[in-house]
Amino acid sequence: MALKRKPVNGMKDILPAEMQIRDYVIGLIKETYGRFGFASIETPCVEHIENLTSKQGGDNEKLIFKILKRGEKLKLDKAEEEIDLIDSGLRYDLTVPLARYYSNNSANLPKPFKALQIGSVWRADRPQKGRFRQFVQCDIDILGESTYLAEIELILATTTLLGRVGFKDFKVRINDRRILKSMAAYSGFAENSYNQVFIILDKMDKIGIKGVETELLESGFTKDNVDRYLGIFENITSDIDGIRYLSCELADYLPKDVSEGLEAIIASVVNTSESQFKIIFDPTLVRGMSYYTGTIFEIEMEGFSGSVAGGGRYDDMIDKFTKTPVSACGFSIGFERIITILIDNGFVIPVTANKKVFLVEKGMSGDRLCDIIKEASKERTAGNQVLISYMNKNKQFQKEQLIQEGYEEFKEFYNERLK
Amino acid sequence: MALKRKPVNGMKDILPAEMQIRDYVIGLIKETYGRFGFASIETPCVEHIENLTSKQGGDNEKLIFKILKRGEKLKLDKAEEEIDLIDSGLRYDLTVPLARYYSNNSANLPKPFKALQIGSVWRADRPQKGRFRQFVQCDIDILGESTYLAEIELILATTTLLGRVGFKDFKVRINDRRILKSMAAYSGFAENSYNQVFIILDKMDKIGIKGVETELLESGFTKDNVDRYLGIFENITSDIDGIRYLSCELADYLPKDVSEGLEAIIASVVNTSESQFKIIFDPTLVRGMSYYTGTIFEIEMEGFSGSVAGGGRYDDMIDKFTKTPVSACGFSIGFERIITILIDNGFVIPVTANKKVFLVEKGMSGDRLCDIIKEASKERTAGNQVLISYMNKNKQFQKEQLIQEGYEEFKEFYNERLK
Numbered sequence: 001m002a003l004k005r006k007p008v009n010g011m012k013d014i015l016p017a018e019m020q021i022r023d024y025v026i027g028l029i030k031e032t033y034g035r036f037g038f039a040s041i042e043t044p045c046v047e048h049i050e051n052l053t054s055k056q057g058g059d060n061e062k063l064i065f066k067i068l069k070r071g072e073k074l075k076l077d078k079a080e081e082e083i084d085l086i087d088s089g090l091r092y093d094l095t096v097p098l099a100r101y102y103s104n105n106s107a108n109l110p111k112p113f114k115a116l117q118i119g120s121v122w123r124a125d126r127p128q129k130g131r132f133r134q135f136v137q138c139d140i141d142i143l144g145e146s147t148y149l150a151e152i153e154l155i156l157a158t159t160t161l162l163g164r165v166g167f168k169d170f171k172v173r174i175n176d177r178r179i180l181k182s183m184a185a186y187s188g189f190a191e192n193s194y195n196q197v198f199i200i201l202d203k204m205d206k207i208g209i210k211g212v213e214t215e216l217l218e219s220g221f222t223k224d225n226v227d228r229y230l231g232i233f234e235n236i237t238s239d240i241d242g243i244r245y246l247s248c249e250l251a252d253y254l255p256k257d258v259s260e261g262l263e264a265i266i267a268s269v270v271n272t273s274e275s276q277f278k279i280i281f282d283p284t285l286v287r288g289m290s291y292y293t294g295t296i297f298e299i300e301m302e303g304f305s306g307s308v309a310g311g312g313r314y315d316d317m318i319d320k321f322t323k324t325p326v327s328a329c330g331f332s333i334g335f336e337r338i339i340t341i342l343i344d345n346g347f348v349i350p351v352t353a354n355k356k357v358f359l360v361e362k363g364m365s366g367d368r369l370c371d372i373i374k375e376a377s378k379e380r381t382a383g384n385q386v387l388i389s390y391m392n393k394n395k396q397f398q399k400e401q402l403i404q405e406g407y408e409e410f411k412e413f414y415n416e417r418l419k
Numbered sequence: 420m421a422l423k424r425k426p427v428n429g430m431k432d433i434l435p436a437e438m439q440i441r442d443y444v445i446g447l448i449k450e451t452y453g454r455f456g457f458a459s460i461e462t463p464c465v466e467h468i469e470n471l472t473s474k475q476g477g478d479n480e481k482l483i484f485k486i487l488k489r490g491e492k493l494k495l496d497k498a499e500e501e502i503d504l505i506d507s508g509l510r511y512d513l514t515v516p517l518a519r520y521y522s523n524n525s526a527n528l529p530k531p532f533k534a535l536q537i538g539s540v541w542r543a544d545r546p547q548k549g550r551f552r553q554f555v556q557c558d559i560d561i562l563g564e565s566t567y568l569a570e571i572e573l574i575l576a577t578t579t580l581l582g583r584v585g586f587k588d589f590k591v592r593i594n595d596r597r598i599l600k601s602m603a604a605y606s607g608f609a610e611n612s613y614n615q616v617f618i619i620l621d622k623m624d625k626i627g628i629k630g631v632e633t634e635l636l637e638s639g640f641t642k643d644n645v646d647r648y649l650g651i652f653e654n655i656t657s658d659i660d661g662i663r664y665l666s667c668e669l670a671d672y673l674p675k676d677v678s679e680g681l682e683a684i685i686a687s688v689v690n691t692s693e694s695q696f697k698i699i700f701d702p703t704l705v706r707g708m709s710y711y712t713g714t715i716f717e718i719e720m721e722g723f724s725g726s727v728a729g730g731g732r733y734d735d736m737i738d739k740f741t742k743t744p745v746s747a748c749g750f751s752i753g754f755e756r757i758i759t760i761l762i763d764n765g766f767v768i769p770v771t772a773n774k775k776v777f778l779v780e781k782g783m784s785g786d787r788l789c790d791i792i793k794e795a796s797k798e799r800t801a802g803n804q805v806l807i808s809y810m811n812k813n814k815q816f817q818k819e820q821l822i823q824e825g826y827e828e829f830k831e832f833y834n835e836r837l838k
Contacts, residue, residue: 003740004467005523008507011463013520015527019459023449030442035772035799037806039824040438044430044553045464045539046484046509048423065465066487068505070543076504082495085504086487088427090465101432104424108434110820112808120464124489134463145809149779152792153807160799264785272792274800321422353453360568366683373571373691380454380579381693387456388572389531390564401529405458 010125010133016405021342022136024349025335026118028164029138036157038116038140043097045120046088051100056317058289060092063123065133090122094139095291095317095330102143103321112144114153118335130340141330143318150329151265151295151313156273158299158309158331163275165338166347167301170308171278172269174297175285176262177312179246182253183283187229189221195290197221197229202286209233238280240266246283262295291317297331304341309333349406354384356409357402359391364415372413429544429552435824440761441555443768444754445537447583448557455576457535457559462516464539465507470519475736477708479511482542484552509541513558514710514736514749521562522740531563533572537754549759560749562737569748570684570714570732575692577718577728577750582694584757585766586720589727590697591688593716594704595681596731598665601672602702606648608640614709616640616648621705628652657699659685665702681714710736716750723760728752768825773803775828776821778810782834791832 007013014022030040046067053061066086068074079085091097094117102113118138125133140157142150155172162170180201184194200215207215209230216226232249236242240263247259262281269279277299287296287310296312311331318326358376360369376386387407392398399410426432433441449459465486472480485505487493498504510516513536521532537557544552559576561569574591581589599620603613619634626634628649635645651668655661659682666678681700688698696718706715706729715731730750737745777795779788795805806826811817818829 003470003473003519005519005740007463007519007523008465008467011465013463013524014461015524016458016460019461022461023459027446035802035804037776037804037808039435040442041435042433042438042441044426044432046427046430046541046553048427051422054422065489067509068485068487068501070484074501076498076501079495082487082493085495090486100422100424100426104426105432105434110808110817110824111811114806122465134465147809149788149807149809156792156796268785268789268792271789272796274796321424357456366687369568369571370687370690373575373687377575377691377693383454385454385456387533388568389456389529390566390568392530398529405529 008133010127012132012134018339018343020349020406021347022339025165025338025342029118029161029333030116032161032164033116033140033157036114036140036153036160038114038157040116040118041098041101042117042119043091043094043101045090045122047091047097047100049083049086049089051096052089052092054096054320056096056099056291056320057092060123063092063125065090065122065124091119092123093121094119094137094332095141095314098139098141098143098330099318099321099328102318102326106322106326112142112150115139115141115143117141130336132336136335137332138335139330139332141328143326143328145329146315146327148261148265148268148295150327151297152268152272154311154329154331155265155269155279155297158333159269159273159275159277161333162277162299162308162338165342168276170299170301171280172297172299173280173282173285174262174266174295175282176258176295177292178258178294179250179254179262179283180286182250182258183229183232183246185253186232186250188225189229193221198286201284202288204233204284233283236283238282240281242281242283258294265295287312289314295329301341304337306337307334308337308341354379354409355405355407356384356386356411357399357407358386358388359395359398359410359412360388361412361414362390364413368413368415427552429546431551431553437758437762439768439825440766441758444584444757444761448537448580448752449535451580451583452535452559452576455533455559455572455579457533457576459535459537460517460520461536461538462510462513462520464509464541466510466516466519468502468505468508470515471508471511473515473739475515475518475710475739476511477710479542482511482544484509484541484543510538511540511542513538513540513556513751514560514733517558517560517562517749518737518740521737521745525741525745531561531569534558534560534562536560549755551755555754556751557754558749558751560747562745562747564748565734565746567680567684567687567714569746570716571687571691573730573748573750574684574688574698574716577752578688578692578694578696580752581696581718581727581757584761587695589718589720590699591716591718592699592701592704593681593685593714594701595677595714596711597677597713598669598673598681598702599705601669601677602648602651602665604672605651605669607644608648612640617705620703621707623652623703652702655702657701659700661700661702677713684714706731708733714748718752720760723756725756726753727756727760773798773828774824774826775803775805775830776818776826777805777807778814778817778829778831779807780831780833781809783832784834787832787834 066089069087291314292312293315294313298307299309313329315327379386485508488506710733711731712734713732717726718728732748734746798805
C-alpha cells in the first residue's frame with residue numbers, strides 16, 4: 001500500500017507557530033485553574049464502548065470512532081452487527097470519562113473534588129472549516145459540592161483565565177434548567193413537549209421573539225400556551241430584578257431556593273470578580289446537553305458568534321457510575337475556538353525568553369564548533385533559546401523562515417580564512 | 420449494558436499526585452528543549468493504517484489498535500478480512516507520524532528542522548506492572564542535518580534535561596550501526612546473518628562474553644568466525660582509544676569518517692557539557708529498531724535496569740514519504756520510566772506556589788462567603804494556590820487528603836455565633 005502524506009480525513013498537523021500559542025494558553029490554563037485549587041487529572045483516550053453509549057453523550061454517541069476487538073475476541077466470521085466487532089472507542093468528551101474516573105477513584109480523592117482536564121476528544125463529525133475530528137477540550141468540574149459555591153468558583157476561575165489570556169468585554173449568561181421547566185409548566189405546555197419547546201426557545205437570539213412565536217404555533221402548540229409563555233419574556237429583565245420578577249410570577253412552579261441561588265451566584269460573582277466582564281440572567285439560555293439538572297451558563301465574546309465556554313450543574317450523572325448521589329458542576333472552555341480567535345487576531349505571545357540563532361558556516365572545525373556550542377550553552381543556561389544551525393545556500397530564506405518561528409536575533413560564525 | 424468503572428484493560432487513570440509530577444516534568448522538557456531550539460509540533464493520534472503497517476514500526480505493527488471504518492465505507496456483510504473493516508489506527512510511536520508530518524509540511528518548516536513531540540501512543544502489549552497500553556512518548560528529532568552537529572545537540576539537550584530533572588551519575592552509551600556491521604563483516608559472518616548476530620550480541624550485559632560465545636556457537640556460526648568476532652571485544656576500551664583501535668583493526672571494512680565522526684561526537688560532548696554524566700563508546704550497543712542507519716545511543720541510570728532514553732540516526736526513513744533524501748536523527752526519552760523512577764524515589768516538586776486551603780463552615784452567609792472569596796482572590800492574584808472548600812464532618816480526614824495533594828496551609832472560617 002502507498003504511504004499517505006496528509007493526515008487522516010478531518011484531523012490536522014499542528015505547525016510550530018500555532019503550537020507555541022497552544023502551549024502558552026495551556027500553561028495559563030494550568031496555572032490559573034491551579035490557583036483556584038483545581039487538580040489536573042487524566043483518563044485514557046480509549047473508553048469502554050458500554051460507557052460511551054450509555055445515553056449520557058447525546059448526539060455525540062453517533063460520532064464515535066470505534067476500536068476493533070483484538071486477538072481471539074475478534075470473531076470475524078460470526079460477527080453479525082458492528083457491536084460484535086468492537087469493545088471500545090475514542091472518547092467524544094471528557095465528562096463521561098470523568099464520571100467513570102470519579103467512581104473508580106473517589107476513595108483516593110478529596111471531597112469535594114475539583115478536577116481540571118485538558119485532553120483530546122474525537123468526533124466523526126462532517127469535516128468543515130475550523131472544525132476537526134480530533135480537538136482539545138478543557139474542562140473544570142467540581143464534584144461533591146452541592147452549594148452554589150461551585151458555580152461561583154467555576155465562573156470566577158474561567159473569567160479570570162479569559163482575562164489573563166487577554167480577552168475583555170465578554171459576557172457570562174446564566175440560567176437554570178428548573179427555571180426553563182417552571183416557565184413551560186406555568187404556560188401550560190405538556191411535560192413531554194418541554195424539550196421541543198426549549199429547542200425552539202434556543203433560537204431566540206437568531207430569530208427573535210416573533211420567530212419563536214411562529215415556530216411554536218407551527219409546531220402545533222396552542223395560541224393560549226404560546227401567548228402565556230412569550231408574555232413572561234416580554235416583562236423580564238436580564239438582571240437580578242428579572243429573577244425576582246420570575247420568582248413572584250412563577251411562585252407556584254419555581255422552588256424559592258432556585259431563584260435565590262441564582263441571585264446569590266450573580267451577586268457574588270459581581271462582588272468578587274477582578275476581571276472585566278458582564279454577568280447577565282438570560283431566561284432564553286437552554287444549552288443542548290440533556291444531562292444538566294440546574295444552573296447552566298455560557299460565555300460569549302463580542303465579535304464572535306457562538307459561545308467560547310459553557311457549562312452547568314449535572315447532579316444525576318455521576319450516580320450512574322457510583323450508584324450513590326454525587327452533585328456535580330462543570331465549565332468547559334472552547335479551547336480550539338480560543339486558539340482560532342487568538343490566531344485570527346494576530347496574537348503575539350508575551351516575550352519570556354530571547355530567541356537567538358547561531359548560524360554556522362559549513363565545514364567549521366570541531367574545535368571552533370565546540371566554542372560555539374559552549375557560547376550557546378551559556379545563553380541557554382541563562383534561559384534563552386538558542387538554535388544552532390548550519391547556513392543553507394539560501395541564507396536569506398533560511399532567516400525568513402526562522403523569523404516566522406519567532407527568532408529575533410542572528411549571530412553568524414564563519415570559518416577562519418587564510419589571508 | 421452495565422457501566423464499567425475500571426479503565427479499559429491495560430490503560431490507567433492518572434491521579435492528581437502523579438499528574439503534578441508529570442506536568443512538572445513536561446514543563447521542564449518544553450523549557451529545556453525549547454532553549455535548544457526544538458519546536459513543539461503535534462500530529463493526530465489517529466493515523467492511516469497504510470502508514471502504520473509500512474514496515475517502519477517493527478514488532479509494534481502487531482500491536483495496533485485498529486479503528487473501524489465509518490458509515491457507507493463499512494460493508495460488514497462483504498468483509499472477508501480485518502483490513503476490509505478498518506482504515507486507520509492509533510499511532511504506536513511518534514516517528515512514523517513525524518515522517519508523514521515532515522513530508523506533508525516541509526515547505527513551511529525551517530531546514531534543518533528541530534522537532535519536539537510529547538504525545539500518547541498506544542500498543543496492545545500484554546499488560547504488566549508499570550507497562551501500559553497507552554503511554555506518553557517524548558521525542559526530539561533533527562531532520563535535514565547530515566553532520567554530527569545533530570548528534571551532539573541531541574545528546575546535550577537530553578542530558579541537560581535529565582540534569583534539570585535532578586538525575587546524576589547517568590551514562591550515555593554510543594555506537595554506530597556501521598561499526599556493528601563492519602565488525603561482523605571482519606569476522607566473516609554472512610551479511611544475511613548480521614541481525615541474528617546482533618540480537619545475541621545485545622545480551623552481552625546480561626550473559627557476558629562467555630554467554631554470547633555459547634549462543635553464537637549454538638546458533639551454528641563457525642568457531643573461527645566467533646573467535647575472530649569476540650577477539651575484537653577483548654581488546655577494546657570504552658573510550659576514544661577504543662574507537663581508534665577499531666578504526667585500525669577494521670580498516671578494510673569501516674569507512675574512516677564513521678570512526679572520526681564518533682570520536683568527534685564524544686569529544687565535543689565531553690568538552691561542552693555542563694551536566695554530570697559519562698559518555699562511553701559501547702561496541703555492544705545494538706538498539707532494536709531496524710530503521711537506524713548510523714550512530715545509535717542510549718542513556719542508562721544507576722540502580723535502574725534498562726535504558727531511560729534512546730535514539731540514533733535513521734537517514735532512510737523520511738524518504739519513504741518525501742521521495743527525496745532527508746537525513747534524520749532522534750532521541751526519545753522514556754517519559755513513563757522517568758516518572759516511575761521519580762515516584763519510586765519519593766520525588767517532591769520544587770515549591771513554586773504556596774498551596775493553601777480556606778476551610779469554610781457550612782451555612783456561611785453570602786456576604787461572609789464573598790469576603791472569603793475576595794481574600795482568596797488576592798492570594799491567587801499573587802500567584803498562590805487557594806482551594807476554598809466547605810468543612811466536611813470528618814475535618815481531620817479531609818485535611819489529611821488535602822495534605823496528600825500538596826496543600827500545606829489551612830485557614831478556617833466559622834459562622835459568627837450568637838453570644
